[in-house]
Amino acid sequence: xxxxxxxxxxxxxxxxxxxxxxxxxxxxxxxxxxxxxxxxxxxxxxxxxxxxxxxxxxxxxxxxxxxxxxxxxxxxxxxxxxxxxxxxxxxxxxxxxxxxxxxxxxxxxxxxxxxxxxxxxxxxxxxxxxxxxxxxxxxxxxxxxxxxxxxxxxxxxxxxxxxxxxxxxxxxxxxxxxxxxxxxxxxxxxxxxxxxxxxxxxxxxxxxxxxxxxxxxxxxxxxxxxxxxxxxxxxxxxxxxxxxxxxxxxxxxxxxxxxxxxxxxxxxxxxxxxxxxxxxxxxxxxxxxxxxxxxxxxxxxxxxxxxxxxxxxxxxxxxxxxxxxxxxxxxxxxxxxxxxxxxxxxxxxxxxxxxxxxxxxxxxxxxxxxxxxxxxxxxxxxxxxxxxxxxxxxxxx
Numbered sequence: 001x002x003x004x005x006x007x008x009x010x011x012x013x014x015x016x017x018x019x020x021x022x023x024x025x026x027x028x029x030x031x032x033x034x035x036x037x038x039x040x041x042x043x044x045x046x047x048x049x050x051x052x053x054x055x056x057x058x059x060x061x062x063x064x065x066x067x068x069x070x071x072x073x074x075x076x077x078x079x080x081x082x083x084x085x086x087x088x089x090x091x092x093x094x095x096x097x098x099x100x101x102x103x104x105x106x107x108x109x110x111x112x113x114x115x116x117x118x119x120x121x122x123x124x125x126x127x128x129x130x131x132x133x134x135x136x137x138x139x140x141x142x143x144x145x146x147x148x149x150x151x152x153x154x155x156x157x158x159x160x161x162x163x164x165x166x167x168x169x170x171x172x173x174x175x176x177x178x179x180x181x182x183x184x185x186x187x188x189x190x191x192x193x194x195x196x197x198x199x200x201x202x203x204x205x206x207x208x209x210x211x212x213x214x215x216x217x218x219x220x221x222x223x224x225x226x227x228x229x230x231x232x233x234x235x236x237x238x239x240x241x242x243x244x245x246x247x248x249x250x251x252x253x254x255x256x257x258x259x260x261x262x263x264x265x266x267x268x269x270x271x272x273x274x275x276x277x278x279x280x281x282x283x284x285x286x287x288x289x290x291x292x293x294x295x296x297x298x299x300x301x302x303x304x305x306x307x308x309x310x311x312x313x314x315x316x317x318x319x320x321x322x323x324x325x326x327x328x329x330x331x332x333x334x335x336x337x338x339x340x341x342x343x344x345x346x347x348x349x350x351x352x353x354x355x356x357x358x359x360x361x362x363x364x365x366x367x368x369x370x371x372x373x374x375x376x377x378x379x380x381x382x383x384x385x386x387x388x389x390x391x392x393x394x395x396x397x
Contacts, residue, residue, distance in 0.1 A: 019057050061077075207253065216262065221239065
């Protein structure tokens, strides 16, 4: 992994620090319903403020498309941030211009202010140089602690980083170090679990992983496509018939890379997709024509556990079945608990990420027992695909 600058090389005392955060948190009826991102951001802000930095926090929120949309204001986040930090946080009604400049100029060591939604300006998503210069004018240094937005070349993630000395915040640093441990310079053997509905949405991911891991476990509805491509009956299961040739190509590529691909060897099927319906466990050649596969079976779980016991590193993206609807969460929960146990007892480095994956691991009650859980969504996926993330590249040096 390329070297990137961290807070270890920044003396913040007396400096105005523009901190790019991700405060795009869930809000319902004006109330924040999940403060996880705010809590994970707090250590970086607290460290900078306690060392005498003057912290200017900026973030996007939702998609106002360059207009002022009152319900997309970051104003409610100021109070939540103040509670998490246990120190005052002032709110500024814009992210550039005279009001923002005056607020930044009036700051004292240890102060924290929060700027209004960067996406109120159309230039944010266009990486407009003028907006980037307006942000840079506020500060002496730039810290990016929003890995979840690092795959976007926006004014506040990439443009401004070229205009100021730029550093990774502690959350960004932890994310990059975890991902380097997963794929950059991992302890082997490496197992990757990839689930999800469609092969077509994870082509780059499967292609990159097949060249970098030792065992690739494929689950979720995409496994049905691979099984169908090999001639196994899948009944009414969700699958992509147009992707059969691609699935076979991925298997050939993995073979050429000496990567073992582990597909389901048994399946849990049902006639309808609904909670707690009658199910059957069948072999992959015995899926009835009028039923659909909605989870992998116990023999598949045992096979995955066997690979995990020999592994040193695990990367997980996507559940093994339709975990939101019981009993089709059984395999995902079982594997999650095995991963957690191996992480705690055998030193397995376990890194999971992606929206459904995070939800599944929380559902299984193991999120706190994994080595690292990334809530970055798209950025996590693009990293696993081997793509360069503009917001990360801007911190290298």
